[in-house]
Amino acid sequence: MSKEWTELLIKSFQHQIHDVYTSIPCVxxxxxxxxxxxxxxxxAINIITPEGEYKPHPPILxxxxxxxSTSTSALTLExxxxxxxxxxxxxxxxxxxxNQGGIVNxxxxxxxxxxxxxxxxxxxxxxxxxxxxxxxxxxHNPRDVxxxxxxxxxxxxxxxxGKDGSVSITTKGKITVNSNQAEINSETTTVNSTTATIxxxxxxxxxxxxxxxxTAPTVIGGGKSLGTHLHxxxxxxxxxxxxxx
Numbered sequence: 668m669s670k671e672w673t674e675l676l677i678k679s680f681q682h683q684i685h686d687v688y689t690s691i692p693c694v695x696x697x698x699x700x701x702x703x704x705x706x707x708x709x710x711a712i713n714i715i716t717p718e719g720e721y722k723p724h725p726p727i728l729x730x731x732x733x734x735x736s737t738s739t740s741a742l743t744l745e746x747x748x749x750x751x752x753x754x755x756x757x758x759x760x761x762x763x764x765x766n767q768g769g770i771v772n773x774x775x776x777x778x779x780x781x782x783x784x785x786x787x788x789x790x791x792x793x794x795x796x797x798x799x800x801x802x803x804x805x806x807h808n809p810r811d812v813x814x815x816x817x818x819x820x821x822x823x824x825x826x827x828x829g830k831d832g833s834v835s836i837t838t839k840g841k842i843t844v845n846s847n848q849a850e851i852n853s854e855t856t857t858v859n860s861t862t863a864t865i866x867x868x869x870x871x872x873x874x875x876x877x878x879x880x881x882t883a884p885t886v887i888g889g890g891k892s893l894g895t896h897l898h899x900x901x902x903x904x905x906x907x908x909x910x911x912x
Contacts, residue, residue: 687779688756695750704732732786753790757783
């Protein structure tokens, strides 16, 4: 094959793959519908022309965002403009799939087209890595498994599974547990609180050891009010009274 034919084939191949998209880092430029996980993105790597000039890609609109989820379970995340994502591009047109899901037919013959992007959250440049302790408000060990929200703000909150086997929840806000029944099984339990309030009956199957004062309108011991009960066999002097009445 002549040199001219080789160069012609190379140019033809380069022309054919010019509009073939596989995957590329992108930046979210608009959260179009957070309930539908639909965003507009801008490819983060610019186009370079044969003449060595750079120009930005056109934005890609209405891109579905991929979360770890199934039909019954999901880990959903807040999406923000400026977030970095990885976009992959489908082998076939996904227009009908995006709108209705299930098994569908492609509406045209396009392949690896920029219109068929899917955004995967989690990709970040090294300087924006969420695992960097300097980006956290709360102390952070990169070797722990952590679910965190509001990273780098005064309202940062986290659930942490420590490398040492510990589990911790940290927040400056309120923790609410809603359950029909709750049970804690532990060898020892410590509650450090300025004030602890129990609304309802308290049943203790065991001893109560207190180094402070127990204050209550009525305290029952042995079926008798410890504050207002009477004693039998009371006489003046140093005698001991009888049992509670």
